[in-house]
Amino acid sequence: MKASSHSLLPRALRIFWSLLAMAMLCAAGPAHALRIKEVAAVQGVRSNQLTGYGLVVGLDGTGDQTTQMPYTTQSMQNYLQNMGITLPAGATSQLQLKNVAAVIVTAQLPAFAQPGQMIDVNVSSMGNAKSLKGGMLMVTPLRGADGEIYALAQGNLVVGGAGASSGGSKVQINHLSAGRIPQGAQVERSVPTPLHEGDSITLGLNASDFQTARRVADAINTRMGAGRATALDGRTVQVQAPTAPGARVNFIAELEELPLESMTPSAKVVINARTGSVVLNQAVTLGPCAVAHGNLSIVISSRPVISQPNPLSQGQTVVSQQSDIQINQEPGNIIQVPPSAQLTDVVRALNALGATPQDLLAILQAIKAAGALNAELEVI
Template identity: 80%
Template structure:
């Protein structure tokens, strides 16, 4: 028997709504299996993007930049930049109030096969105490990879999707003002070599580790392109023989990614978000017979002000005190028998019958799993 108490018995309509959504999802997943392309379940290993990052300055702000007395590296960075342009700032420049300048971190993703001269989007985020980057311009910033080499140069006017105003100590702000984006704000200076043309084979990496999917992918390739072309190395990798000619290899991969395989039933999994109370079950989740005791516990605290008035001419003062009244109410728990549920719809009906809140279901599902009655993997995000 599993026991659990609840402190919020008033969220049952929410659970019914959740059950309705899950039942709709089950109705959709109950449709006949449809074929999916290999490109939707796997990708060519080695063909990936690379992270770039850099440190730069945003200028042209309307008094919303860093307070340089608290952020000395902003002034130091500007001084170094000016010296590169042949301008030497006077002594004591560290005390300059450059409120239209902000120190930022620039990040970007260098796509696979990106060539010099092409442009990529960049994200710009303040690292100081700048109030807003709106209207600012990023000066030329080198973007480096993990190897320390420069792969792109970033520069341009920021697009900040927010607005704000302040006056008389009041402030109103919409969205975030200390981060922005520059579409096409970086130009690629160096390409990253990929192993696509290396060797006699290519490797397909599955998006999720599953031996059945790997077997189906290899079988689909062999049935279409010839026996022995592909073989599954493990639950996530399928090795495929490919032509050595670069043009023929590209055409081969293009045809390979369009091959269809029948969609498989995924492994049973329950995903729980403890921060929001969201619970998602896929179509493979089943429930064994079990018994659950579920009750409600409520605590009510009320505070009543009590005034102590002194007698006349006593010299005392009037005192206001608080009198707290605490009441605890616990409903009796009822043991409910949940029958075996071979389908997702049956699982939803069984959980809905408990009348538990989403937060309660998080604990109840973990307890059912610990008892061995929930045939699914629990994943907490």
Template identity: 75%
Template structure:
């Protein structure tokens, strides 16, 4: 038996669907706001760079040519001496260690690292080794800026590449002279972090901005009470914090999660003069202006000319070159750009010029000099 749905049932169905859609919209979380931890960090809590000289062994004939890289043979000689093996001076100069490569080992020692903790290391060839694939790094001390050893690295390299050569031809995928060892070093020494010193901590903003510094201080004072935070300048905020370790950690954890009011970034145009890349943020606006930009091209062609003397003249045949230089300048039409208050309008106006990225480098600088570009120009 089939049930016939009446218009009343249809209205009831659509009413339920509308209520379900409304409930789904209300349950959707609001747009994610910036948190303090995303714009600032506690001063003094940072990582430290480590570096060391090491040797990679076990290569398949792709190591350094020791006759051209004397530090490779010197390194292996010093290593063998530590193991109780002393080589004669005459044999050191004739070492042919095709399976050994001298490398530099680098790592980042994270904040609060403790002895025994494993960290990742990067290994890079410093000689003329063809490939580090399949090699193993022998025990290498990693030192900090003060010359002290903070970690020891050792392990098998992971090289994300492949290559082959023969008959003067060579094929290579990715980079073969650098690799990585996950958890390849163990921390040996603690770097003290001044987190618990004094009755206050300083927050350092990632970018200097007075508005952001003021809003960070306001958010902290609103949550923990007036006078808890004070902006010292456009980058540093001083925050009163508990002196007991557990209480201070809980305080910092809660403070970093405080939301911040979103602010409009300052208008900026970043220009990479080497690659011709141009990046504009959403605050860039354009005033009314007129632009004329023409291209200038210089062509130089060389034609060989052969001078052949007569058979009985005794002269010699000479070859000379005749150069033809042409200069061509294309006319530049005057194009009027309307005022643009949104990024999409600015992009549309610049695309209307039909200029290449290299031409836009000069055009944007000229527009800025004329006062029609409402943004800061930064050349990197």
């Protein structure tokens, strides 16, 4: 048995260096002018989440075990009663619905969706069904947050996987308890969108930033007239718009295509502590500092030791464990990190440390605590 801390991960380190090199090339390339549609969206124009409970039938014996999932049996009984079929007393408990599975159906109702249009749906098992492959979803009402029905879903599932089991052995590729039905739901009711209400529209920025809000307002006022747009805060910009429906749509179409001046994002380093990913944007800079980092590995090995009794001694064989513990610590040299004003210099300085991505998480946090990392550190 081996437990190691800060072990060398050459392959992960190569991947990390490659990602940083890609970021360096992107930063060194020509700046691409952003459009308003890439940093903001019209408030009120949004999709809505729909969900519903349904049954998938036609499975090849891979459905729910009804003895453990009573709601599957109850749902099928209710469906049969709606079809005019009444089961005799006591027959419900004897149903063996191996080809039926209870599922949760979800979908997104796009903005401006009208009755009769088709949308995609996702189907996920909520019981102990082994596989939904080959099944068909029965008619399932999809409801919104207000409890009203906005779409009806039905169709054959597409499951991107395969599996087989026999004699206690099992082979499975991908996930079999969830699938998708392309164009599997028909919209029955539209959601009103307040696009044409009032004499103005509000742009909501994707990220809160006062500088971005000011530049969006300036770009609109420069192109469409002074006083047309006002930055209310770091997240919203109010724009005076025509009241006629056709003119307002044309106005928004032109508004979204307006270019913005080159913007420098706030310096940020994003760390994913679960995967060891580190992402830096082009505004990150480093101050002068010195870093010492070494690798520590602990190896614990155990082997059985058997003690045999002498012949005719009526003793018992005794088995014990003998453990050996070894601690190896590699020397950590102090490396001077020079001040870095560009992303290329930051990448070069971090590469000089020779640390793995997992080690880099701790190093960056320590550099930030020392005041040498001029960026916001976000751990996700």
